[in-house]
Amino acid sequence: MPHGTWRNGFHLIPPTGWLNDPNGLCQLGGTYHVFHQYSPDWPAPSAPRGWGHFASDDLVHWRAVGDGFAIAPDTPDEASGAYSGCAVPVEGGVRLYYTGNVEEAGDFDYVRDGRRSVQILIESPDGYQMGEKNVLLRNADYPAFCTRHVRDPKVWRGNGAWWMILGARDLDDRGLVLKLRSDDGVAWENAGAARTAEPFGFMWECPDRVALGGSEWLSICPQGMQDRAWANGIRDQAGYLPLPAGETLGRAGDLTLDASAFRLWDRGFDFYAPQTFVDESGRTLLVGWMGMPEAPWESAPDRMTWCHCLTVPREVTAGAGGALLQRPARELEALRGTRHELAADGSLELGEHRADVLLDSVEGPIELSLDGALSICWDGAELALRFVDDAVGCGRTARTAPCSGLRDLRVLVDSSAVEVFANDGELAFATRWFPRSPSLTIDEKGQSLFITWEMGDGMAGTY
Numbered sequence: 201m202p203h204g205t206w207r208n209g210f211h212l213i214p215p216t217g218w219l220n221d222p223n224g225l226c227q228l229g230g231t232y233h234v235f236h237q238y239s240p241d242w243p244a245p246s247a248p249r250g251w252g253h254f255a256s257d258d259l260v261h262w263r264a265v266g267d268g269f270a271i272a273p274d275t276p277d278e279a280s281g282a283y284s285g286c287a288v289p290v291e292g293g294v295r296l297y298y299t300g301n302v303e304e305a306g307d308f309d310y311v312r313d314g315r316r317s318v319q320i321l322i323e324s325p326d327g328y329q330m331g332e333k334n335v336l337l338r339n340a341d342y343p344a345f346c347t348r349h350v351r352d353p354k355v356w357r358g359n360g361a362w363w364m365i366l367g368a369r370d371l372d373d374r375g376l377v378l379k380l381r382s383d384d385g386v387a388w389e390n391a392g393a394a395r396t397a398e399p400f401g402f403m404w405e406c407p408d409r410v411a412l413g414g415s416e417w418l419s420i421c422p423q424g425m426q427d428r429a430w431a432n433g434i435r436d437q438a439g440y441l442p443l444p445a446g447e448t449l450g451r452a453g454d455l456t457l458d459a460s461a462f463r464l465w466d467r468g469f470d471f472y473a474p475q476t477f478v479d480e481s482g483r484t485l486l487v488g489w490m491g492m493p494e495a496p497w498e499s500a501p502d503r504m505t506w507c508h509c510l511t512v513p514r515e516v517t518a519g520a521g522g523a524l525l526q527r528p529a530r531e532l533e534a535l536r537g538t539r540h541e542l543a544a545d546g547s548l549e550l551g552e553h554r555a556d557v558l559l560d561s562v563e564g565p566i567e568l569s570l571d572g573a574l575s576i577c578w579d580g581a582e583l584a585l586r587f588v589d590d591a592v593g594c595g596r597t598a599r600t601a602p603c604s605g606l607r608d609l610r611v612l613v614d615s616s617a618v619e620v621f622a623n624d625g626e627l628a629f630a631t632r633w634f635p636r637s638p639s640l641t642i643d644e645k646g647q648s649l650f651i652t653w654e655m656g657d658g659m660a661g662t663y
């Protein structure tokens with residue numbers, strides 16, 4: 201199977217090299233900007249990460265901006281990587297905040313010693329031209345209880361001030377979020393910490409704040425979760441915690457959160473480091489990395505020259521009981537082409553692996569099989585994603601979520617990426633897969649009607 205057919209049509213992928221976390225998500229003067237962690241020289245060992253950049257006028261058709269770094273790790277304060285960060289649109293442009301990571305040469309544990317975590321600001325008039333790099337914070341500026349792991353700033357304005365949250369690991373090896381306050385977004389002071397009452401992992405990466413309808417959520421990526429019953433043995437997880445009613449991250453003081461209220465953003469194999477932003481229409485949109493640190497499965501089989509992709513933009517809304525719902529941004533429907541109907545026990549073959557499959561009323565248990573290799577199944581109690589062909593799953597096995605009633609199901613198939621959404625976006629599963637046949641076969645078992653659209657290519661002509 202030529203690698204070209206694994207290149208996605210509407211999930212962002214690097215031209216070559218390695219991609220991880222989405223960074224700097226924003227909309228400026230109508231244009232959407234998605235930056236991301238990028239190592240163009242991957243698989244060269246120790247290729248440091250900087251930021252790559254995509255832009256779009258409609259969230260569907262994307263162009264890669266330049267063919268290298270948008271932010272290169274080219275100063276001594278980011279010698280081991282220009283790490284993750286965010287964007288804050290301001291009058292006359294945008295501010296980009298990110299972490300410079302420096303690992304000193306020597307015999308260090310790189311937790312308590314040998315590492316520097318520096319917060320850096322770049323101002324840009326338009327998201328394309330980058331101003332100078334200003335160091336805002338160094339390790340000596342963080343509270344004394346922190347190790348050297350302090351990174352991934354998320355910044356916003358509210359309550360007449362600027363606020364920043366940073367992911368951190370403390371000297372007891374507990375994950376937490378630092379809160380900082382500023383009058384101008386440049387000079388910062390410590391303003392407390394948000395932690396769970398019980399230990400919840402050794403480090404929290406990529407913190408984010410979601411504010412919807414007067415409530416707030418703290419999104420975190422806790423590391424060290426492999427022994428939790430729900431973690432499928434995987435160390436790093438991505439989810440969110442509701443703040444107590446009336447609380448906000450944009451206020452000085454410590455916050456204690458209830459770890460038992462933690463919910464996963466996504467139940468699939470490949471989802472980490474999501475970031476949200478509010479676009480110019482006021483929608484909260486989320487993009488996740490469809491990859492995992494240290495995953496025990498393969499994401500670049502057969503010596504592919506690029507690794508990992510991002511999820512489609514997902515619109516986030518508040519659901520019942522503290523849940524956040526995620527639905528693919530409605531703009532994606534613009535890529536829908538030929539429409540097919542697939543009834544009970546039907547089968548469909550499409551020329552390409554790009555499809556939007558929709559079921560909006562469920563008559564009973566169902567199973568959708570993609571290429572006879574990946575099964576998406578609801579049996580009345582659970583929604584499951586199961587690889588039945590390991591050559592296609594490349595080490596991915598099965599993922600399930602309790603689901604006593606299935607109301608709707610949507611499956612986006614895009615070359616080597618699949619995203620599944622169910623029940624108004626209460627459940628999401630993101631997974632990579634590496635189909636071996638040039639055409640996509642969809643088989644349906646059950647009594648329901650699936651509508652399938654062939655999907656166009658939003659990346660065509662980009663490279």
Ligand code: FRU
Pocket residue numbers: 220221237249281283284299351352405406472473493
């Ligand atoms: C999460 C992460 C971040 C860091 C970045 C480096 O995947 O480890 O904490 O900023 O990736 O690429």
